[in-house]
Structure formats: C-alpha cells, structure tokens
C-alpha cells in the first residue's frame with residue numbers, strides 16, 4: 477500500500493477510534509449485591525433458567541445430552557447432599573434436539589431448539605410433550621412478558637411470537653447508544669424490562685421492551701472470576717427472576733454455583 481494512503485487511513489481510523497467512546501457502552505452500570513449462593517450441577521450446559529414458586533426449571537444443551545430439569549431452590553444442609561441432590565423431575569430430549577431457551581406461560585414450558593426450528597411445548601407438572609411448533613431461524617434465549625414469547629437468535633434482534641402457534645408477530649433491534657447489541661442469549665422478563673445475557677461476555681443488559689434501548693448493564697466479571705473456571709465453554713448464561721426473593725439467580729454453562737443478586741436501591 478502507498479505509504480501516504482496508509483497514513484491517511486491510519487489517521488481516519490484514529491478519528492473513528494476517538495469518536496467511539498462517545499457512543500460505546502452508553503448504558504450505565506447497574507449496582508447490585510450478591511445476597512445468596514448455592515450449588516449448580518456442573519454437568520448442566522445451561523441454556524434457559526427460570527423460577528416458578530420454590531423450584532428452578534432449567535434447560536441444558538448439546539446434541540444427545542439435552543435435558544429439561546426442575547429442582548428445589550432450597551438446598552440440603554450437607555455438602556455431599558447438595559452435590560448429589562436429585563432433580564425433582566428430569567426429561568432427556570431426543571438426540572436430534574439441542575435444547576436452548578426456556579420459558580413458562582400458563583402452565584406450559586416452552587423450549588427452543590438451536591437449529592432444529594422446533595419449539596417444544598411441555599406440561600409444567602409432568603413434562604408431557606403437548607405440542608411441537610415450527611419456526612424459522614435459530615433459537616437461543618426465550619422469555620415471556622405474560623403475553624408474548626420473546627426469542628433471541630444470537631443477533632441484535634428480539635422476536636415476539638404469539639404463544640398459541642408461535643407465529644412471529646414483530647421484532648425489535650436492541651441498541652446501546654447508537655450501537656447494535658449482538659449475541660443476545662438467555663433472556664428474562666422482570667419488573668417491566670427484558671434482561672439478556674450477552675454470549676461470551678460477563679454482562680447482562682437491561683432492555684426497554686418498547687424501543688429496544690439498553691438502559692443499563694450488570695457486570696458479573698468479578699462473580700465469574702471467583703469460580704476459577706477452566707474451560708472457555710463455561711460462559712455466563714442463565715438468568716431467572718425470583719419474585720419471592722426479589723432478585724435474579726444467575727449462573728453459567730457448566731458452572732458449579734448459582735448466585736442470587738439483588739439490584740441496589742438508588
């Protein structure tokens with residue numbers, strides 16, 4: 477490359493780089509406290525996590541290993557009993573399905589699959605398969621605001637489906653300042669907002685469901701660091717609102733622990 481053009485390009489790039497901080501990470505950090513922790517079975521490749529009453533419901537991914545499980549939030553006292561505590565209910569998925577996001581609406585568990593374009597609908601109480609519904613695109617995270625089933629696909633888009641047939645009704649781009657926020661993964665709807673794990677990052681963003689704007693973010697880097705994880709697959713993923721405890725349970729794929737975090741009062 478002509479050195480003069482190269483110098484010009486560098487100057488332009490520096491200009492762009494100098495402009496970036498003004499729009500990058502526009503969302504302010506959200507202060508929180510860790511108020512409890514508990515064990516998380518480190519065999520679970522967490523894709524979806526939710527709380528219903530006194531139980532967790534969790535989906536675990538990978539082909540040939542995908543599971544839907546439920547287990548009590550309260551743990552036994554002894555360490556051995558905690559680690560070996562059985563699931564209240566466990567369903568192994570057929571090997572062709574890679575389980576992804578999970579949500580609960582009107583007594584039905586809705587489970588996305590990664591690339592199989594199939595939504596699996598289960599009875600919450602006995603895990604009986606009630607419906608299989610088709611959709612287009614990938615399935616990553618799933619949440620509900622009580623009306624819509626809200627899906628992520630790893631892009632910067634959120635897709636709003638109606639529950640009866642999973643028909644796509646509208647979609648929303650998620651932006652932080654002017655920048656699209658991509659790699660949206662596990663989702664939760666709580667306190668009027670959509671909360672999303674960003675894949676391969678240690679943060680959860682708070683999204684305004686009306687316009688897709690990121691209003692703030694939870695930085696969970698310190699929390700992950702204390703686990704001394706050894707595999708790059710052990711990413712933060714799993715966020716569940718616990719109404720009774722007024723906080724979010726968070727965990728990650730193959731993590732040995734779950735944490736209850738509570739957003740600090742203003």
Ligand SMILES: [Ca+2]
Pocket residue numbers: 524525526578618619662663664714715716
């Ligand atoms: Ca969730």
